[in-house]
Amino acid sequence: MKHVLSVASEAVPLVKTGGLADVVGALPAALAEQGWNMRVMIPAYRGILKKLKSPKKVWESANLYGGPARLMLGKAAGMEVLALVADHLFDRDGGPYSQDGKDYGDNAERFAALSFVAAEIAREGLGKWRPDLLHCHDWQTGLVPWYLRGSGIPTVITIHNIAFQGRFGRDKLAALGLQAWDFNRDGVEFWGDISTLKAGLVAANAITTVSPRYAEELMRGEFGLGLEGLLQMRAGDLHGILNGIDASVWNPEADPEITPFAANKMGGKSSNRKALEAEFDLDVPGPLAILISRLTSQKGIDLIAPALGPFLAAGGGLAVLGSGDGWAEHAMRELAAQNPGRVGVKIGYDEALSHRMFAGGDAVLVPSRFEPCGLTQLYGLRYGCLPVVAAVGGLADTVIGSSPATEAANASTGVVFHPVDDLALRQALMRLVTLYEDRKGWSAMQRRAMKTDWGWARSAERYAALYDQLCVQ
Ligand code: ADP
Ligand code: GLC
Numbered sequence: 346m347k348h349v350l351s352v353a354s355e356a357v358p359l360v361k362t363g364g365l366a367d368v369v370g371a372l373p374a375a376l377a378e379q380g381w382n383m384r385v386m387i388p389a390y391r392g393i394l395k396k397l398k399s400p401k402k403v404w405e406s407a408n409l410y411g412g413p414a415r416l417m418l419g420k421a422a423g424m425e426v427l428a429l430v431a432d433h434l435f436d437r438d439g440g441p442y443s444q445d446g447k448d449y450g451d452n453a454e455r456f457a458a459l460s461f462v463a464a465e466i467a468r469e470g471l472g473k474w475r476p477d478l479l480h481c482h483d484w485q486t487g488l489v490p491w492y493l494r495g496s497g498i499p500t501v502i503t504i505h506n507i508a509f510q511g512r513f514g515r516d517k518l519a520a521l522g523l524q525a526w527d528f529n530r531d532g533v534e535f536w537g538d539i540s541t542l543k544a545g546l547v548a549a550n551a552i553t554t555v556s557p558r559y560a561e562e563l564m565r566g567e568f569g570l571g572l573e574g575l576l577q578m579r580a581g582d583l584h585g586i587l588n589g590i591d592a593s594v595w596n597p598e599a600d601p602e603i604t605p606f607a608a609n610k611m612g613g614k615s616s617n618r619k620a621l622e623a624e625f626d627l628d629v630p631g632p633l634a635i636l637i638s639r640l641t642s643q644k645g646i647d648l649i650a651p652a653l654g655p656f657l658a659a660g661g662g663l664a665v666l667g668s669g670d671g672w673a674e675h676a677m678r679e680l681a682a683q684n685p686g687r688v689g690v691k692i693g694y695d696e697a698l699s700h701r702m703f704a705g706g707d708a709v710l711v712p713s714r715f716e717p718c719g720l721t722q723l724y725g726l727r728y729g730c731l732p733v734v735a736a737v738g739g740l741a742d743t744v745i746g747s748s749p750a751t752e753a754a755n756a757s758t759g760v761v762f763h764p765v766d767d768l769a770l771r772q773a774l775m776r777l778v779t780l781y782e783d784r785k786g787w788s789a790m791q792r793r794a795m796k797t798d799w800g801w802a803r804s805a806e807r808y809a810a811l812y813d814q815l816c817v818q
Contacts, residue, residue: 349376349812350427350476352386352463354441354456354485358422359393362441363639364720365505368555368588369482372808373424375589375801379809382425384474386463388435388455389417389428397421397428403471410434410458418471427471429462446671453513456485456541457521464492477816484511487545488521491533494548499815502549504542506717507563507570508643511541536571546575550815553584553808555718556739560585568715586808587742588718589801590727595703597728597795602697603704606729608795611788614704614729621664621705624698625689631660632781634774635706635730637699637721640669640677645712645735647673650680651767652712656774657687664706665690666698703728708760708777712770716740722759723799729791731780732759733773743799747780747790758794 355361357370373383387393394400397419404416412433419426429435434455438444442452449455463486467479480501481489490500513521517539518528528534533544546552554560562568564577576583598607604620606613618633627633634656638644646669653663665677665688674692681690691698703709709725711734718739722732726743734740745751746761760780762773781787 346380346382347478347812347816348474348476349381349383349478349480350386350463350467351383351480351482352459352486352489353482354387354459356385356387356424356426359387359396359426360390360441364588364718365482367591367720368505370422370424371589371591371801372480372805375805376809378802379805381809381812383480384418384425384427384476386416386427386429386459386466388441388459389430390441391436391438393428394430397426400428403427404462404466406462409462410454414458414462416462416466416471427466429459431458434458453511453517453539453541454520456511457488460486460488460492460541461522463489467493467498468496478812480812481545481549484509484540484542484545487511487541487543489545490548490550491527491544492522499551499818500549501551501553501811501815502545504546504552504554504563504717507542507568507572508715510535510543510570510572512538513541514538543572543575546572546579550818551582551584551811552576552579553586553811555586555588556742557585557587558742559715559717559738562715562738584807584811586804586811587739588720588723589804590720590723590799592727592800595700595724595727597704600700600704602700606704608729608792611729611791617701617705618707619705621701622662624701625664625691626686627662627664627689628686629660629662631662632707632777633662633664633705634708634710634733634777635702636663636665636667636710637702638667638669638711640667640673642670642673643714643716645714645765645770646676648712648765648767648770649710650676652770652774653680653688655771656778657684659775659778661774661778662687663689663710664702666693666695666702668692668694699724703730706730707781708733711735711740712762712765713737713740714765719743726758726794726797727799729795731777731790731794733777734759734761735765736761736763737765747776752786755789755793757790758797759790
């Protein structure tokens, strides 16, 4: 068996702020099927250690960025976890990155510490366990490949979202263990700052991102956000590998949160819809759309209010679950206040409710301006809650939009719109109403969507093939 160390800032079931955690938490089991043993290293934020089964100390340091640190190896949901305990860095009142909407002032040091320890473990091993390869994720761990340059240990970095670049002032160079000569155009310098993501993209042996379409988009100015030139240069090492979903957690036939249903036995779906209407205090004659999202401009939240009028007038309704930027939470609350009985909004984060929403909803809206992969459209497909998505990134790669051609071929699984603006979203919602009115056509589309396989098997094979290739080089 070959070994890989995965390093990230979040992993289900221990800590999650977004899809990154789902993916990091799902990879170990998926890769075990491919002959790769994966351990996951994350920071021990407050409360994490208590969630680990039989933790034991496997490494320690008297001084890691100004305080003692140790690595605890334990298990969580079958996954082997290395939790980096360094209370001066990670034991905080707020979330993993910020408190009350304000990033911690020492984020550069916090995640450099994680990256530094990962690089040390890669070099030294942990007893008999020695990784053949290191896989890191996003800006938080971008320094890992940089620290491992010249070591001969292959590294892979996955871009989950290029909008977060790990930018810090040049004055942090020494604190991050970087030299003055690292700070140049071919190194960690990015528009006069340090970018830890760029460091990873320069130094890693291979770069992956979470859908083939996003891999192409990243090489263009509007999506690459300043890193497109570097990614064009590294095009030969850039791979788009779609995320999968955990088909045992997201299974409408055996989901403890809902009345179960199946593609060939849809009865339960209408009970779930009734329950959902009651939970959101709604009474909707037409299609009931849902939105489950971080409420930020990436997710196109500002497009919803201007697009919704005709859809509501035609009998549609909307249930929203999300949290995020103040302006977006306010916009959603306003929408509910103006449309009682038709629009319901819950501000917050609620995993169980999200299951009930996919089960009860007819359609899930994902009007993102960019979307590296996106998971909610995949959950929607699986639960016959048909996606209405912008034609970007992983959304475009996973939903077959209704059109005369795809209808004729019985291929459509949702509605795909472009460009990403309120007019196109308004038209997409009206298309949804028309599709929903054709009850037979709608059921057929639901069945198709539910039968598509979004499990991890195919993508895990691709990761394993990439790992194998890097290890023989
Ligand atoms: P991103 O990582 O950009 O936020 P993804 O679609 O990849 O987008 O992943 C988001 C994940 O977080 C999904 O699993 C989604 O169901 C979940 N999620 C987002 N907001 C909420 C919420 N308010 N309550 C419960 N789950 C949520
Ligand atoms: C990011 C992206 C999202 C992707 C997730 C997991 O948060 O915004 O599209 O699904 O990472 O890769």
